[in-house]
Amino acid sequence: MSLKAISITLALVASAAASFTVPQGQADGVYMVSEDANGGEAHVFLGNETEPAHQKRFNFPGGTNVKCGDFVESLPLLDWTAADAQFSVACDAAAKSGQRYTNKGKAIYSVSGTVVVYMCNYSSKGNPCALDEYTQAKANIRSTCTFGGSNGVEAGWLSIPSWNKAYGFQSTSDSIC
Numbered sequence: 001m002s003l004k005a006i007s008i009t010l011a012l013v014a015s016a017a018a019s020f021t022v023p024q025g026q027a028d029g030v031y032m033v034s035e036d037a038n039g040g041e042a043h044v045f046l047g048n049e050t051e052p053a054h055q056k057r058f059n060f061p062g063g064t065n066v067k068c069g070d071f072v073e074s075l076p077l078l079d080w081t082a083a084d085a086q087f088s089v090a091c092d093a094a095a096k097s098g099q100r101y102t103n104k105g106k107a108i109y110s111v112s113g114t115v116v117v118y119m120c121n122y123s124s125k126g127n128p129c130a131l132d133e134y135t136q137a138k139a140n141i142r143s144t145c146t147f148g149g150s151n152g153v154e155a156g157w158l159s160i161p162s163w164n165k166a167y168g169f170q171s172t173s174d175s176i177c
Helices: 003-016 077-096 131-144
Strands: 029-035 041-047 065-068 074-076 107-112 115-121 152-154 156-160 165-171
Touching: 029 077, 065 131, 074 077, 074 165, 077 107, 077 115, 077 131, 077 152, 077 165, 131 156, 131 165
Parallel strands: none
Antiparallel strands: 029 041, 029 107, 065 156, 074 152, 107 115, 115 165, 156 165
16 A cells, blocks of 8 residues: 555544543543543543552554654653553453543543543544553654653653554643544
């Protein structure tokens, strides 16, 4: 498949996906968000996750790609570290319990300060939040999006079109998914 065809496919996937906004002043923690019956956003608090999680390397299928923040945005390292840790534990717990986010347009996310870490589900079928996937997605994003420097982390996300999902981290002031 040509680069142009891949770009068009990704643009179509992105335009069909829901976009969510983290409410201003959202308390730190892990949330599930979906579209409600009136077309608004329903954010459900899942808790504060703080226990460490086991991580190992994971390989993605062809067509997977990383995109860095459009404005070369540096996220505060402490906020990113806390949001990342909470998300990792919540994602691991969801996978171990067999929990799946089945509705198209649902996302799970963690907030700490001004940083949101998330997984988006673009499929009409179940799509698990898998810690091994997230761990490798985070490594791929961090090795591609390197603006953050020693005091921050550059915003970015990894799209997995063949699995209809994405993982990422960015400012809470930006829409996710």
